[in-house]
Amino acid sequence: MPLHDQNEIAAMEWIQNQVYALFKSQIETLPKGFRVAIAGANIPGLIILQLCKTNNIQVETFFDDYKSEKYHGIQVAPFSTIPHFQLDAVILATIRNEKVLHNRLVQSGYVGYVISRRQDNATPSQHSLPMSKSAKPLNGLPGRDWPLNVQLQTSSVCNARCIMCPYQNSWHKKQPGIMSHSLFEKIITDMEHYRIGKLCLYLQNEPLADRRWLDFAKTAISRLNFQRLEISTNCSLLDQSKTDQLFDILQGIPHEVWISFHGSDKKNYENIMGLNFDTVVRNMAYFIKQSQERNVSVRVHACGTPARKDKGIQELVNRDDFFAFLKRFTSDHGLSEFPKAFFPFHDRAGHLEKKDLCLEFVRENLRNFYCHRIDTWIHILYNGDVISCCNDYHRSTVMGNLEQETLIEFFRSKPYTDFRAQALGLTDSPPDFICKHCAVIGG
Numbered sequence: 001m002p003l004h005d006q007n008e009i010a011a012m013e014w015i016q017n018q019v020y021a022l023f024k025s026q027i028e029t030l031p032k033g034f035r036v037a038i039a040g041a042n043i044p045g046l047i048i049l050q051l052c053k054t055n056n057i058q059v060e061t062f063f064d065d066y067k068s069e070k071y072h073g074i075q076v077a078p079f080s081t082i083p084h085f086q087l088d089a090v091i092l093a094t095i096r097n098e099k100v101l102h103n104r105l106v107q108s109g110y111v112g113y114v115i116s117r118r119q120d121n122a123t124p125s126q127h128s129l130p131m132s133k134s135a136k137p138l139n140g141l142p143g144r145d146w147p148l149n150v151q152l153q154t155s156s157v158c159n160a161r162c163i164m165c166p167y168q169n170s171w172h173k174k175q176p177g178i179m180s181h182s183l184f185e186k187i188i189t190d191m192e193h194y195r196i197g198k199l200c201l202y203l204q205n206e207p208l209a210d211r212r213w214l215d216f217a218k219t220a221i222s223r224l225n226f227q228r229l230e231i232s233t234n235c236s237l238l239d240q241s242k243t244d245q246l247f248d249i250l251q252g253i254p255h256e257v258w259i260s261f262h263g264s265d266k267k268n269y270e271n272i273m274g275l276n277f278d279t280v281v282r283n284m285a286y287f288i289k290q291s292q293e294r295n296v297s298v299r300v301h302a303c304g305t306p307a308r309k310d311k312g313i314q315e316l317v318n319r320d321d322f323f324a325f326l327k328r329f330t331s332d333h334g335l336s337e338f339p340k341a342f343f344p345f346h347d348r349a350g351h352l353e354k355k356d357l358c359l360e361f362v363r364e365n366l367r368n369f370y371c372h373r374i375d376t377w378i379h380i381l382y383n384g385d386v387i388s389c390c391n392d393y394h395r396s397t398v399m400g401n402l403e404q405e406t407l408i409e410f411f412r413s414k415p416y417t418d419f420r421a422q423a424l425g426l427t428d429s430p431p432d433f434i435c436k437h438c439a440v441i442g443g
Helices: 003-028 043-053 079-084 098-107 181-192 213-222 240-250 266-273 277-294 319-332 407-411 414-423
Strands: 036-040 060-064 089-093 148-152 196-201 225-233 255-260 299-306 340-345 375-382 385-387
Touching: 003 043, 003 060, 036 043, 036 098, 043 060, 060 079, 060 240, 089 098, 089 340, 181 213, 181 299, 213 375, 240 277, 255 277, 277 299, 319 340, 375 407
Parallel strands: 036 060, 036 089, 148 196, 148 375, 196 225, 225 255, 255 299, 299 340
Antiparallel strands: 375 385
C-alpha cells in the first residue's frame, strides 16, 4: 500500500477516535427521536451523523456556509437559516475550532442546547437543558428517577402589562400575596432530597418585584442539587446595584438569564409592555455590558407574531425591526454580540381574555399527546398550591398544596395521577381541559 494511502487511513482513524471520545457518550444519552442539526458538513460531522443514526437521533440538517448541496443525503443550510428550524440541539462538528462554530450560532440567534467537544468550557446561557420528549414511567418519581424541573412563585407581582399575557386578569393578580419564609424553607428542605433540572424561582411574575428574591436565590443555590438556574426578567427593576448583586450570585453556577423585551422602538415597546422604555434600555445596557465582562449568560428575546397564522391576528412586533433595533442598541452602547431570539406569542391555553389575540385552538382528544410539563415539572404558587403548568393563570388546575404535603405525597396523590392520566390521553378529559386548548406544547 502506498505511504500516502496509509497516512490517510491513519488520519481518518485518528479523527474517528477523537470524535468518538468527545461525542459518543453525549449522543448516547440524548432521548430517542431528539431532533438535532450538525454544525459543519465535514468528516467529524459525518462521523457524528453515523453516531446519531445508530442512536435513533434525527438529524434535520447540516449548517455550513461553504456548501450548498446535500452532504451524505442530508440537506446543508447556511447558519442564517437557523431560526427556521425546530431543533432540540445543535452539535458542533469540530475537534479544534469550537469557538468559530459557536460564534456563528450566536450571531445567527441560536439560543438552544449545544453539544460540543468540551461542555465544561461552554457559556451556560447558550445551552438550554433538553426537555423530555416522551412520557415517563407511571410508577417513577420525578426528582428521583429523572430530574425534576421547578417553577416557584415567591411573589404574585408583575409590574409589566404585556398585552399578550393573561396576568392582568389572573388569579394571583386578583389575589396578590407573597410566599412566607416558613413555606419557602419547607419547600427547599423537601427539595434537598431531589435531583433538580431547571430551577426557576419565578412563575407568571417578575421575580425582581420581590425584594427578598436575591436572598431566596442564595438560599436555593446553596442547598439544592440543580443543573441550571433560570431567570426570566423584564429588566425594569435591575438597576446597577441589583445587577451587581445578581452577578455575584451567578458566578460559578450554570445559569440562563432571559430578558423579555417585546418591542422594536419606544412606542411599540411601551404599547405592548407598559414599562418605561428609557429605564429598561438603560438597565439592559448596563446588564449586558457587565455580563460580557463577568461571563454571565444573557439572552434577549421578543414574542411578536401569533402562533397561528390562520386567524388574522395582528403582528405585535416585526421580527426584522426587532433585530434591527438590537443591532443599533449593540452599536450605540459599545457591546459585543449577544444571543437574541424571536418567538411567536400564544394565548396561554385560552386564558388570555383579549379576544383579538386569542388563537381559539382546540384539540378534540389527547391521544398520543405529550408535554414535558406533565411529568417532569412542578409549578408552585406563592401560597403553596401546585398547578398544572405555566399556562394556568386562573388557578383552575390545583392538584395539591406543598404547605400541607410533601413532594412525594403530591406525586403519589390521586389529584396529580388523575390529571397526568388525562393529560397523557390515558383517560377521558372534559372539553375545557387545559391541554386541549394549548397551542404551544411546553409553554
